Amino acid sequence: MLWSLHFLGNDCTVTTTDVPQRTSGARPPGRPLSTELSGQLVAVAMDILADEGWGRLNSDRVAARARAGKAGIYRRWPTMAALARHALSTTTLVAVPEDTGSLTDDLCALLRPWTHALTREERAAASLVGAARHDEELRAGLDEALVHPLAAAVRELADREAARGRELPDERVALLGQVLQALWLQRYTSFGTAPMTTAQVEHLVGDVLLPITDPERATPRR
Template identity: 30%
Template sequence: MITYQQSVRYRIVLCGGRKVSTMSVTPLRGGQARQDELLAATIDVLRETGYDRLTIDAVVARARASKTTVYRRWPSKSALVVAAFTDAVRAIPARPDTGSLREDLVVLLDGLVAEFDRLGDVMTGLIGELRRSPDLAEAMRTGFIKARRQVMMDVFDQARERGEIAGDADLETIWYLGPALVFFRTLMLGEPVDGAFVRRTVDEVVLPVTRAAT
C-alpha cells in the first residue's frame, strides 16, 4: 500500500531510446490517518450512491476535508475510487493448510463470502464502470481477483502434491467455479450465502471436477 508520504503519478520519458515510467511525489497533509479517513469516506459514499453519482463534494463532506486536500493526492474521481477500492481489498487471505482440499476450499470460500458481505455492495456499484475505466478494471482484476486466484491455485498445488487432484484437471478453469457461484448468488441475485451453500458448492461442483479424468 502506498503510504501518505507518496502520491504515485507516472509519466513516460525517453531514456536511451526506451520508454521509462518515472514517479513524482505529492505529500498529503494530515498523514496516514487522514488518508485512511478519506479512503474510508469514499467507500461509504460509494455504498450509498454508486460510482456514477459519487462526487468529490460528497466525499470531502463525509471526511470533513477540503477539495484541495483530495486533489493534491488524487487528480480525479476515478483515481480516488481506484485508491479507495485498492486499499479496501489490500488484505490478501492467508493460504489455508488443513491437510484436506475440501477443508481448504471451504475456508477460502467462507472468507470470500465474508469479503462480499463487507464490500459486495461497493463491487456491485463498480461493475458497470469497469468497461469505461481501465484503471478501475485493473484494480479489480489485479488487486482483488488475481491475488485471490493465486491463493486458490496454491491450495490446488498442495492438493495435487497429496494426490487429491487428477493430473489432467483443468485448474485454470476450475479455480473460479466456487467464487463465481458465490459472486452470482450474493451480488447478482441478492440471496444469502451460508455455510451450507459453501459446502454444497465444494462437494457437488468443485471437488467432482478436480477428480474427473478427461
C-alpha cells in the same frame, strides 16, 4: 485473466468533473500530504461506494463529508476512479484459508465468507463491477483486490493438493479459478440475495467445484 463482467448487469452512467491530469507516478506538488487526511478521504470514499454506489462518488461529496478541500483530493488522486482503486487496495477481499488437510475442506473454507452478508468493503467493490467494464482504472482496482488474490488462493490450494500427492493439471486449476471468479462476481452483483448456508456451500464445492479438478467425478457427457 478472464473477466466475467460481460454477463453481469449493473452498468451505471457516471458524470465526472474534468480535472488536470498528472503523469502517472509523479509526486503531487506542494507540502507533504497528511497521512491522516488521506486515510479519512479513503474511508469516506469507501463509505459512499458501499452505501450509495459508484454513481454517487464525486469530489464534492467526498470533500463535504471529510470536511476537506477538493484540491486536497486531487493532489492525491487525479480522478474518482483512482480514488476508488486506492480504496480497494486498502482491503482484503479474498483470504487464503488455513490448510485443512483436504482440497474439499480447503475450498469450503475459502467460500466460508459466502455464508455471511457482504461486508462494507465487499459492497464497495460490488458497486464498481458494472462500471469496471468501461473504465480501466476501476478494472485494475478489481483485478488487484479480487481477481489476482483469488487466483493466488486457488494456486495455493492446488499446491497443497500436490504436496499431498495429487497433482492437479494446470488447465484444471485455471478453469477452477475462472469458475470461482465468475461465481464471486455474481455474488457481488446479486443484491438482496440471502447468504448461502454452510450446507449450500458444501454442495457447491462437491457438485460443481470438485468435478472441475477431477474430470472422472463429472457427469459423463451424452
